Amino acid sequence: MILKRLIPFLLCLLLLVACGRSDPQAALDAAVKNLQTSLEKKDTSAVMALLHPDFSAQQPENGRDWAKQTMTLMFLRYKNINIIALSQDSQIDSRISSRAFTNVSVALTGAEGLIPDSARHYRVNLEWRLLDKEWKLIRLQWE
Numbered sequence: 001m002i003l004k005r006l007i008p009f010l011l012c013l014l015l016l017v018a019c020g021r022s023d024p025q026a027a028l029d030a031a032v033k034n035l036q037t038s039l040e041k042k043d044t045s046a047v048m049a050l051l052h053p054d055f056s057a058q059q060p061e062n063g064r065d066w067a068k069q070t071m072t073l074m075f076l077r078y079k080n081i082n083i084i085a086l087s088q089d090s091q092i093d094s095r096i097s098s099r100a101f102t103n104v105s106v107a108l109t110g111a112e113g114l115i116p117d118s119a120r121h122y123r124v125n126l127e128w129r130l131l132d133k134e135w136k137l138i139r140l141q142w143e
Contacts, residue, residue, distance in 0.1 A: 024092055024097065024100075024130070025090075025092060027134070027135055028090050028092060028100050028102075028128060028135050029090055031050060031128065031134070031135040031136075031137075032088070032090055032102050032104075032126070034046070034050060035047065035050050035126075035137065036083050036085065038050065039071075039081060039083060040081055040082060040083055042071075042075040042081060044068060044071050044072065044075065047067070047071060048064065048067070048068060050135075050136060050137055051064055051067060051136060051137050052129050052131060052136035052137060052138035053131075053136075054138055055067065055136075055137060055138055055139070055140075056138070056139055056140075057139070057140040057141070058140070058141060058142065074110070077110065078110030078111060078112065078118070079111060079112050080109075080110070080111040080112075081108075081109070081110050081111075082108070082109045082110075082111075083106055083107075083108055084106060084107040084108075084109070085104055085105070085106055086104075086105040086106060086107060086121075087104065087105045088102065088103070088104040088105075089102070089103050089104070090102040090103075097130070098129060098130040099127070099128070099129055099130075100127075100128040100129075100130075100135065101125070101126065101127055101128070102124075102125070102126040102128065103123075103124070103125050103126075104123075104124050104126070105121070105122070105123050105124075106121070106122050106124055107119060107120070107121050108120050108121075108122060122142045122143065123142065123143045124140070124141070124142045125139075125140075125141040125142070126139070126140055126141075127139035127140075
């Protein structure tokens with residue numbers, strides 16, 4: 001009888017230990033997902049929290065201020081924003097463990113109502129840096 005109660009407890013304990021371990025790849029995957037979710041929720045502050053202090057996009061002068069302004073305009077223009085990841089590959093740099101890259105093909109849709117007014121396909125390259133044990137987006141390029 002005690003064994004029947006002990007086994008579920010031990011399984012739960014094992015799951016908690018496994019979830020608590022520091023896995024850089026899992027943390028990177030979570031950061032990528034968090035970025036997508038925050039953009040879809042139109043949560044500017046959550047996106048800004050994911051950006052590295054030296055963030056740049058497409059051109060060096062497009063930094064954090066540019067990102068905030070661009071998000072604000074996009075969020076005002078579209079009531080609904082959806083990001084559909086068609087393919088995604090995230091990898092930690094084998095030479096520098098504090099650097100990682102995500103290459104993703106996305107369909108980005110924006111809508112005033114339920115039906116998208118705008119839809120575009122992008123190939124996006126993200127570069128991440130580990131800063132205080134958190135992955136922060138430092139570079140963003142797209143085609």
